[in-house]
Amino acid sequence: MPESEATCCQEPEVDFVVLDRIIRDEFGGRREAMIMMMQTIQRRYRYLPEPALYYLSQVLGVPITKIYEVATFYASFSLVPKGKHLLHVCTGTACHLKGSGGMVRHVAAKLGIAPGATTPDMKFTLETVNCLGACAVSPVVVFDDKYYPQATVGQLNEFIEKVNAE
Amino acid sequence: MKIIMDGKEVAAERGQTIVEVARRNGVYIPTLCHVPALEPAAMCRVCTVELVEGRRTRLVTSCNYPLRGDAEIRTDTPMLRQNRKVLIELLASRCPDAEALKELAERYGADLNRFPAEDRQCIMCGLCARVCERVGGNVLALCGRGVEIRVDTSFGRLSPTCIGCASCVQICPVNAIRIEDMDGERRVIVRGKEASRVQLRKCTSCGIHFGPVIDLGPVLDRAGEGGVPAFNASVCPACSRRSLARRLAERHFEQHAVESPDADEEG
Numbered sequence: 001m002p003e004s005e006a007t008c009c010q011e012p013e014v015d016f017v018v019l020d021r022i023i024r025d026e027f028g029g030r031r032e033a034m035i036m037m038m039q040t041i042q043r044r045y046r047y048l049p050e051p052a053l054y055y056l057s058q059v060l061g062v063p064i065t066k067i068y069e070v071a072t073f074y075a076s077f078s079l080v081p082k083g084k085h086l087l088h089v090c091t092g093t094a095c096h097l098k099g100s101g102g103m104v105r106h107v108a109a110k111l112g113i114a115p116g117a118t119t120p121d122m123k124f125t126l127e128t129v130n131c132l133g134a135c136a137v138s139p140v141v142v143f144d145d146k147y148y149p150q151a152t153v154g155q156l157n158e159f160i161e162k163v164n165a166e
Numbered sequence: 167m168k169i170i171m172d173g174k175e176v177a178a179e180r181g182q183t184i185v186e187v188a189r190r191n192g193v194y195i196p197t198l199c200h201v202p203a204l205e206p207a208a209m210c211r212v213c214t215v216e217l218v219e220g221r222r223t224r225l226v227t228s229c230n231y232p233l234r235g236d237a238e239i240r241t242d243t244p245m246l247r248q249n250r251k252v253l254i255e256l257l258a259s260r261c262p263d264a265e266a267l268k269e270l271a272e273r274y275g276a277d278l279n280r281f282p283a284e285d286r287q288c289i290m291c292g293l294c295a296r297v298c299e300r301v302g303g304n305v306l307a308l309c310g311r312g313v314e315i316r317v318d319t320s321f322g323r324l325s326p327t328c329i330g331c332a333s334c335v336q337i338c339p340v341n342a343i344r345i346e347d348m349d350g351e352r353r354v355i356v357r358g359k360e361a362s363r364v365q366l367r368k369c370t371s372c373g374i375h376f377g378p379v380i381d382l383g384p385v386l387d388r389a390g391e392g393g394v395p396a397f398n399a400s401v402c403p404a405c406s407r408r409s410l411a412r413r414l415a416e417r418h419f420e421q422h423a424v425e426s427p428d429a430d431e432e433g
Contacts, residue, residue: 068320
């Protein structure tokens with residue numbers, strides 16, 4: 001894949017056979033399942049690639065503007081490529097009181113990126129979430145879809161070291 | 167079905183919305199995001215009315231509240247006036263120069279400068295996106311949500327599907343959208359940002375640009391009929407009229423020339 005100077009991220013080639021499998025085979029090409037299709041596409045590419053959304057629009061007969069509306073409405077959809085590893089830090093009220101703000105700042109400083117951004121090597125994405133619904137075990141972080149209750153800065157350092165060691 | 171509006175019984179049909187009933191019976195309810203031809207969206211909230219349920223009243227948006235049974239509605243109470251006043255003041259902070267808001271402000275005694283203005287030239291009524299879906303080419307959409315919601319094209323790019331119909335320009339209550347016809351192209355500009363560019367048709371007779379060149383397929387699909395001949399015209403309406411007039415005149419004089427040889431001199 002050619003490395004582009006303008007964008008730091010390598011955009012994955014969209015495989016239309018895979019898209020067909022998701023849209024037609026897995027969900028039967030039903031419009032009602034559009035959000036689930038988008039979730040599946042996002043799981044595969046770690047974001048919603050533009051060509052994939054245009055293809056989805058064509059196959060389902062849903063205007064691209066409607067798909068774009070949905071993609072921008074839900075915070076869980078991303079239109080920019082995400083890193084290989086995702087770290088969500090909860091910044092809800094309970095987690096905030098338990099110092100999650102400091103944790104976000106720590107990771108951001110350590111990786112040199114702002115919350116919501118991805119490291120230039122596409123390995124790590126730091127995100128904040130408003131609430132994970134697990135306030136009793138705050139502060140909560142989610143690393144690669146696994147929840148870590150009562151997280152500590154030490155734990156976060158371990159995650160970062162693990163990713164950097166790859 | 168017995169509907170009482172502001173103390174008077176009014177005529178209503180089952181399924182009609184409160185605003186429809188009010189309009190039909192000459193009762194004023196202010197609206198900003200309501201156009202009868204489009205699906206109601208209840209975005210602006212100024213059409214909120216009181217629905218009396220026994221001893222309690224409930225606030226409902228009248229534009230998308232269909233009446234299904236007996237109901238008592240109040241459209242102009244001190245609470246509603248206060249509610250509308252604050253709403254207008256808040257909307258005015260987004261659009262300080264909107265004429266539509268100035269009119270409403272006068273009616274409800276709203277102070278347009280009460281909140282610090284942050285000119286976003288848009289009250290997020292969503293009319294442009296709704297009309298674009300129904301009439302146009304699905305160019306404009308409400309993107310994002312909450313405080314970050316905005317009218318934009320998909321991926322923020324120039325849209326290739328725009329038909330240049332300018333419905334969005336016509337419908338916007340705060341005049342945030344405009345079109346510019348320039349150098350044979352029509353630009354649709356939403357809040358200062360170009361949303362689409364459509365090539366204009368050049369009159370083969372006089373050379374002026376007169377209408378957008380559009381992909382007819384989707385338009386005819388939406389219209390549900392096979393022929394809208396005006397779309398394919400190659401001469402502008404003025405030239406078209408001129409040439410029709412010329413043809414009529416020629417035919418007239420030809421006929422007269424046959425019947426009476428001196429008709430030409432009279433004409």
